[in-house]
Amino acid sequence: MAKAKVKEKLARWFSQPILAIAALFLGAIVGALTAFFGQVLQRVNDIRDMHPVYWIPALALAGVVIVFTYKKVGKGTERGMGLVFDVAHGKEREIPLRLIPLIMATTWVTHLFGGSSGREGVAMQIGATLGHNISSKIPVENAPRILLISGMAAGFAGLFQTPMAAIAISLEILIAGHLALTALLPATVAAITAYKVSEMLGISRFTLDLNSFSPDWNLASLLYSESGLNVYFILKLAALGLIFGIVGGGFAKLLSLSRKFFAEKFPNPLKRVAIMGAVLSVFMLLLWQGRYSGLGTNLVDMCFANPAALTAGDAGIYAYDWLFKLVLTIVTLSVGFQGGEVTPLFTIGATLGAVVATIVGVPLPLAAALGYAAVFGAATNTLFAPIFIGAEMFGFDTLPAFFIACTIAYLCNGGQCIYGQKKIRLR
Known part of the structure; x- marks a missing residue:
């Protein structure tokens, strides 16, 4: 029994450094991806704003392309954040990597043709997908959920450049009135890393005194x-x-x-x-x-x-x-x-x-x-x-x-x- 307890304590002590190292790499990748996504999205919106009468009339056709694409190659991934939540709560087992290019491309199309939507869901889905898939290589208990949360923090921080808000939303978003504090260190590492990487790649945040x-x-x-x-x-x-x-x-x-x-x-x-x-x-x-x-x-x-x-x-x-x-x-x-x-x-x-x-x-x-x-x-x-x-x-x-x-x-x-x-x- 004593040996089992010592082994359990050692595993607990080493789990956080291992998860933090994984979160560092996760944050760097997510930061680069969100910077790319955000810069293309800004360009797409600029193109639409220059010639709205060229693009907005084709919004219905763009929507058909989006729905048809998900039906053919993205089955299940159209649930987006719904799928992320179900995986986090143990109702689903995996988030397919194809979700990332699909959500990025279809969001660009939505914006180009004049739909009214945002971008944070995309960033958080990118981070959650990568975090959950990376976790399969991490020999730590509860790694899938912790790195999914860390990935969401990285996605939000990389795109919005607000790392503290990113850490907060990732910890409190899954369950109302509850903070997922077991993910605090990895989420912090991932968020700050993604924030700095995307900043170096040209993403900036809106600030005002x-x-x-x-x-x-x-x-x-x-x-x-x-x-x-x-x-x-x-x-x-x-x-x-x-x-x-x-x-x-x-x-x-x-x-x-x-x-x-x-x-x-x-x-x-x-x-x-x-x-x-x-x-x-x-x-x-x-x-x-x-x-x-x-x-x-x-x-x-x-x-x-x-x-x-x-x-x-x-x-x-x-x-x-x-x-x-x-x-x-x-x-x-x-x-x-x-x-x-x-x-x-x-x-x-x-x-x-x-x-x-x-x-x-x-x-x-x-x-x-x-x-x-x-x-x-x-x-x-x-x-x-x-x-x-x-x-x-x-x-x-x-x-x-x-x-x-x-x-x-x-x-x-x-x-x-x-x-x-x-x-x-x-x-």
Whole structure:
């Protein structure tokens, strides 16, 4: 018995260094792949934006090609993050490597022809697939699940350049209210490695100092007064969190309902994507020739590229931008097109924040930044990831504001999540 216990302890001690070394190589590969994917995706979006009337009318045909391709060579992999979750929870045994080129190529096609979708799902699927497949060579207990989580962290960090948020989302995404801390060290190694590799290969992240918007205010002066915490302003931040939580949770719920509705209405996936692709292309063209196509970073740029205009309430953001982006993204992802949800969620949150800022009485730049993170957190049913997203993108002096808004958004999302396979525990 004593020898068995010693052997067990030695195995436990050596497992973390072994997993960390594996995560280092995993992070380097995923960082390179996500840099390649991200740069091609940016170029694809630029091509579409230059000539939207050439590309968007063929969205239905592009959708048929995507669905047909998955039917012929990608059977099972069309479930994307659903497959990743099922493998992590032990419901499935493997993630085929062919998922990687398929999800990358079909996401490029979706964006080129004007679909409204994101990219984070692709990055996390790339990392999870590689991590799970590499784990078969690692003689460590629970290596498949740990390296799958580490791969997701690497994918998110490589594409978004926010390693702390990447570590947080990978640890809390699988089970609500639970952190997979056994994967903490490998996930950290993989995320930081992927972040540095993709940075060296040309990927950069969006950052902004919120205090640069106006010399008349800074976050510290709003949160604190001579007598202590400014309770009135904190209540305003909580009100924003409530709004963002409802919208983020609503997005997740509507996405689930929309997928069921279109699957029942059009049981044939080819007919579904062809008919709804044609409808989407008409709306995308009518609504300012692709304003809501692709990632939505064009709208985020409007929120933050011109500080003076945003502060004055004249940044070119319409009151309905967030709603159109929400609806068109849900339909795009429900009928068979590929991509992720997170970047559109950033866009929905930022544009919504810019609209409700004056109603709640919070400076527009701050409200847009809080919405950027909090709607994402509410829709993914995560708490720590959106807080770190906000801090890494908008400065760590903003952490108290993001903590308040993201916490309230998390509590008010109705327990919804864009990943239907996420396990729910009581909070």
